[in-house]
Amino acid sequence: MSAWIRIATCDSIPPREGRAAVIGDRQIAIFNLGDRFLAVDNECPHQSGPLCDGIVAGDAVVCPLHQWKVNLETGAVARPADKQECIRTYAIRVDEGVISIEA
Amino acid sequence: MNNGTQRLVVVGNGMAGIACVEQILKHSPKFEITVFGDETHVNYNRILLSSVLAGERTADEITLNPLEWYLRNDIQLRLGVRVVDVNPEEKFVTGDDGSVTPYDTLLLATGSSAFKPPIQGLDKQNVFAFRTLDDTRDLLERASPGVKAIVIGGGLLGLEAARGLQVRGCDVTVVHLMATLMERQLDPDAGNYLTGKMEELGVRVLLRRATTAIVGDERAEGIAFDDGTVLEGDLVVVAAGIRPNVELGYKAGLHVNRGIVVNDYMETSDPDIFAVGECVEHRGTCYGLVAPLIEQGKVLAATITGNKGPTYTGTVLATKLKIMGVDVFSAGDWSEQHADPVRFEDRALGIYKKLTVRDGKLVGAILVGDTSDSHRYMDWLRTGADLAEKRAHLLFPPPASDAGLDLAEMADTATICGCVGVTKGAIIEAIHEKGISTMSQLKETTRASTGCGSCTSLCQNILRAVAPDFEEEGKKVLCGCVPFSQDNLREILRSQKLKSVQEVLDIYGNGSGCEICKPALSYMLDMIWCGDHDEDRSARFINDRVHANIQKDGTFSVIPRIHGGVTSPAQLRRIADVADKYNVPMVKITGSQRIDLLGIKKEDLPKVWADLGMMSGQAYTKGVRMVKTCVGTEFCRFGTQDSTSAGVEMEHRFENLFTPHKVKMATVGCPRNCAEATVKDIGLVGQEGGWQVVVGGAAGKSVRKADLLMTVETTEQALEAAELFFQYYREQANYLERTYDFVERVGIDKVRKETVYAPEATKRALLDRLQKSKAASKDAWLEGQSPVNPTQFIRLRPIESGPIETVLS
Numbered sequence: 001m002s003a004w005i006r007i008a009t010c011d012s013i014p015p016r017e018g019r020a021a022v023i024g025d026r027q028i029a030i031f032n033l034g035d036r037f038l039a040v041d042n043e044c045p046h047q048s049g050p051l052c053d054g055i056v057a058g059d060a061v062v063c064p065l066h067q068w069k070v071n072l073e074t075g076a077v078a079r080p081a082d083k084q085e086c087i088r089t090y091a092i093r094v095d096e097g098v099i100s101i102e103a
Numbered sequence: 104m105n106n107g108t109q110r111l112v113v114v115g116n117g118m119a120g121i122a123c124v125e126q127i128l129k130h131s132p133k134f135e136i137t138v139f140g141d142e143t144h145v146n147y148n149r150i151l152l153s154s155v156l157a158g159e160r161t162a163d164e165i166t167l168n169p170l171e172w173y174l175r176n177d178i179q180l181r182l183g184v185r186v187v188d189v190n191p192e193e194k195f196v197t198g199d200d201g202s203v204t205p206y207d208t209l210l211l212a213t214g215s216s217a218f219k220p221p222i223q224g225l226d227k228q229n230v231f232a233f234r235t236l237d238d239t240r241d242l243l244e245r246a247s248p249g250v251k252a253i254v255i256g257g258g259l260l261g262l263e264a265a266r267g268l269q270v271r272g273c274d275v276t277v278v279h280l281m282a283t284l285m286e287r288q289l290d291p292d293a294g295n296y297l298t299g300k301m302e303e304l305g306v307r308v309l310l311r312r313a314t315t316a317i318v319g320d321e322r323a324e325g326i327a328f329d330d331g332t333v334l335e336g337d338l339v340v341v342a343a344g345i346r347p348n349v350e351l352g353y354k355a356g357l358h359v360n361r362g363i364v365v366n367d368y369m370e371t372s373d374p375d376i377f378a379v380g381e382c383v384e385h386r387g388t389c390y391g392l393v394a395p396l397i398e399q400g401k402v403l404a405a406t407i408t409g410n411k412g413p414t415y416t417g418t419v420l421a422t423k424l425k426i427m428g429v430d431v432f433s434a435g436d437w438s439e440q441h442a443d444p445v446r447f448e449d450r451a452l453g454i455y456k457k458l459t460v461r462d463g464k465l466v467g468a469i470l471v472g473d474t475s476d477s478h479r480y481m482d483w484l485r486t487g488a489d490l491a492e493k494r495a496h497l498l499f500p501p502p503a504s505d506a507g508l509d510l511a512e513m514a515d516t517a518t519i520c521g522c523v524g525v526t527k528g529a530i531i532e533a534i535h536e537k538g539i540s541t542m543s544q545l546k547e548t549t550r551a552s553t554g555c556g557s558c559t560s561l562c563q564n565i566l567r568a569v570a571p572d573f574e575e576e577g578k579k580v581l582c583g584c585v586p587f588s589q590d591n592l593r594e595i596l597r598s599q600k601l602k603s604v605q606e607v608l609d610i611y612g613n614g615s616g617c618e619i620c621k622p623a624l625s626y627m628l629d630m631i632w633c634g635d636h637d638e639d640r641s642a643r644f645i646n647d648r649v650h651a652n653i654q655k656d657g658t659f660s661v662i663p664r665i666h667g668g669v670t671s672p673a674q675l676r677r678i679a680d681v682a683d684k685y686n687v688p689m690v691k692i693t694g695s696q697r698i699d700l701l702g703i704k705k706e707d708l709p710k711v712w713a714d715l716g717m718m719s720g721q722a723y724t725k726g727v728r729m730v731k732t733c734v735g736t737e738f739c740r741f742g743t744q745d746s747t748s749a750g751v752e753m754e755h756r757f758e759n760l761f762t763p764h765k766v767k768m769a770t771v772g773c774p775r776n777c778a779e780a781t782v783k784d785i786g787l788v789g790q791e792g793g794w795q796v797v798v799g800g801a802a803g804k805s806v807r808k809a810d811l812l813m814t815v816e817t818t819e820q821a822l823e824a825a826e827l828f829f830q831y832y833r834e835q836a837n838y839l840e841r842t843y844d845f846v847e848r849v850g851i852d853k854v855r856k857e858t859v860y861a862p863e864a865t866k867r868a869l870l871d872r873l874q875k876s877k878a879a880s881k882d883a884w885l886e887g888q889s890p891v892n893p894t895q896f897i898r899l900r901p902i903e904s905g906p907i908e909t910v911l912s
Contacts, residue, residue, distance in 0.1 A: 064644065
């Protein structure tokens with residue numbers, strides 16, 4: 001079972017930036033890619049860096065600590081190329097200007 | 104004649120004369136060569152003067168033959184001497200210094216000079232020609248932001264001059280007599296497109312205006328038109344065409360029309376006198392472009408060295424406007440009389456193309472807005488290719504698959520460098536025979552791409568495809584997202600007036616960007632527009648979004664600015680109170696005489712800043728860090744200068760500004776150097792009676808002793824020298840290039856020449872831009888009170904507690 005949780009209005013996240021959302025004891029990084037929103041766990045698989053603070057590069061984010069690159073659609077690590085780690089992604093939708101996450 | 108060697112005297116030290124001498128040297132060493140040049144410079148690439156004016160190249164960078172070349176080839180070089188007379192009977196020339204030089208063979212390569220149109224008052228101050236390096240330097244001295252510049256003449260040279268002045272910040276108007284720009288190279292439609300493009304760049308264009316006089320007393324204050332109206336201006340550039348320099352031709356008794364008349368062997372009417380370049384007239388035509396001069400030089404070299412045979416039969420004229428963002432190409436006969444026009448235009452994109460075809464062959468081409476096919480058309484023009492099979496897609500070739508294929512399709516005889524006349528075959532041969540692997544070796548060996556430079560990428564493609572050990576050199580691209588060098592990008596941002604990172608990525612890149620290019624572009628925009636750009640925080644590293652340094656656990660470190668490291672009990676109490684209130688896990692004295700509060704949560708940052716009541720110390724950014732100081736004369740018994748006051752002042756002048764990489768500074772009151780100024784990016788070292796200003800020092804990943812920029816007497820002079828270097832570094836360094844790498848790359852001599860030893864106007868302009876940036880900057884921590892968006896420092900939390908809708912998963 002999971003639930004749709006209303007998080008914030010769309011304009012709370014500027015285009016091409018991310019924000020952390022605190023849901024219970026979990027932090028989820030939500031990104032505004034301009035044409036859509038994507039959400040992943042706010043924890044880099046490398047050393048737990050806050051992905052929400054990374055620079056968005058296309059549909060990936062670059063962790064601010066050591067520049068690991070994580071694909072936001074799949075949660076898979078895109079750089080370093082030899083890493084297989086993958087983080088959890090979350091379904092996301094927008095109703096009447098409000099972002100909801102399935103978590 | 105003595106000992107079988109012949110005395111060859113060359114009058115003219117320009118591109119035509121020297122290109123011919125280079126060819127002569129290839130044929131025969133038997134000449135004893137003397138070259139006269141009335142300019143005081145070695146041979147330089149005159150057609151690149153506009154890029155010197157625009158700041159894309161320095162004067163040194165357009166040198167074609169350095170002094171060593173003359174020495175190596177035993178050429179007597181007489182610079183700054185104008186030859187005023189020729190005695191063809193007794194065979195000697197007379198210089199304006201009274202010197203008499205006998206010759207066996209005389210080569211006139213006197214070129215041309217700026218045409219002076221019938222305008223009154225051309226001798227007033229601040230009226231310039233744009234023809235020589237000295238003209239360019241004079242212009243550079245006076246061209247600065249806000250200066251109103253008028254360019255008379257809307258031809259190639261006038262437009263390039265206008266563009267250069269505009270890049271220097273001048274407010275530029277081009278005044279043209281005719282109805283459209285570059286009417287000798289472009290039809291009226293193409294001219295109109297060009298007008299639009301110049302105006303888009305911010306250059307005003309006035310057409311059909313006849314200038315009658317320069318107004319003003321001693322110095323120009325504007326120009327008057329034949330309808331009585333006046334246009335105000337602070338400087339006037341006259342670029343109304345060129346005239347062949349033929350006086351010596353007359354004095355030598357040669358047959359002269361518009362130019363010195365030569366036949367197909369490049370012989371004049373005197374068997375011992377030859378002429379080449381812009382001063383000659385061949386089959387009724389005087390050329391003013393570089394390609395014909397080089398072709399003539401090759402033929403003449405054969406004739407002069409006793410290998411008479413090759414003939415010069417004329418050149419298909421081709422012109423390219425060298426203004427970034429304004430692509431214009433014109434070649435051959437584009438008039439539509441006796442030829443069929445083939446045309447394409449797209450007003451929205453600003454693209455206009457016209458080809459003229461006669462008897463199934465291309466006879467002319469005009470391209471505006473997209474000149475990528477110019478090489479193909481030049482090749483068809485030169486070879487007279489039969490277009491029957493290509494007729495259906497003259498303007499739209501079948502999609503070119505890749506550069507390699509394009510190259511492979513090109514015949515070995517196809518000309519790659521139109522200016523110097525180097526074929527694909529010659530380049531490939533040079534690569535194999537001489538083991539060439541870099542672009543500079545290729546230039547040195549074949550001279551390809553040393554003219555207008557537009558074939559550089561083609562040459563590089565050949566190198567890449569053919570040379571076994573091809574090395575990319577010099578200008579590395581910023582990153583794959585925007586594949587341009589940083590130099591190039593700065594010019595693009597400037598000329599295209601781009602103000603946001605996303606715009607740059609959309610137009611010149613892949614639309615998305617990455618963690619490398621986005622911060623670099625953010626910096627460039629901020630620097631170029633002096634803070635008047637569209638700041639986009641998504642393109643900045645997290646440190647520059649929340650103005651603190653991210654730590655390994657995702658918390659931040661906070662370092663308030665303590666000017667010069669001079670604090671007070673009250674300030675220290677506040678810092679201590681903040682450390683208590685927020686349970687700061689570590690309070691640390693830094694190596695830079697500052698206090699670091701480590702382990703602050705992002706959401707606490709605004710409150711911490713408010714409680715501190717201090718400015719951001721910028722310890723998290725590529726920007727101005729701190730000025731470390733020693734006690735100086737105020738307390739120290741060895742002090743010779745008040746280094747603390749100087750350091751505090753320097754920090755105030757630079758604080759809140761961004762730089763290509765971090766900038767650390769120090770001021771010390773005596774050469775004991777207690778605050779280690781000689782290993783800082785900028786250091787002021789006090790000594791008895793003055794200061795040494797040192798730059799480019801480092802004590803980090805590398806250790807480097809700073810170079811001496813200059814020694815001055817007063818603190819104000821020292822601060823000004825620091826300001827000049829600081830702004831120069833901001834403008835010229837690549838992003839993430841520390842001053843110690845920058846100074847090593849550029850060379851301290853050049854840094855001095857372009858900062859502290861630069862002409863007053865250049866210095867003024869640097870300082871003005873610094874002031875402008877400074878005025879637009881502000882303490883980043885003010886955003887604690889007025890964030891750029893409501894969630895800048897906070898984490899989101901669900902709007903309502905509990906789910907609104909439950910779904911099965």
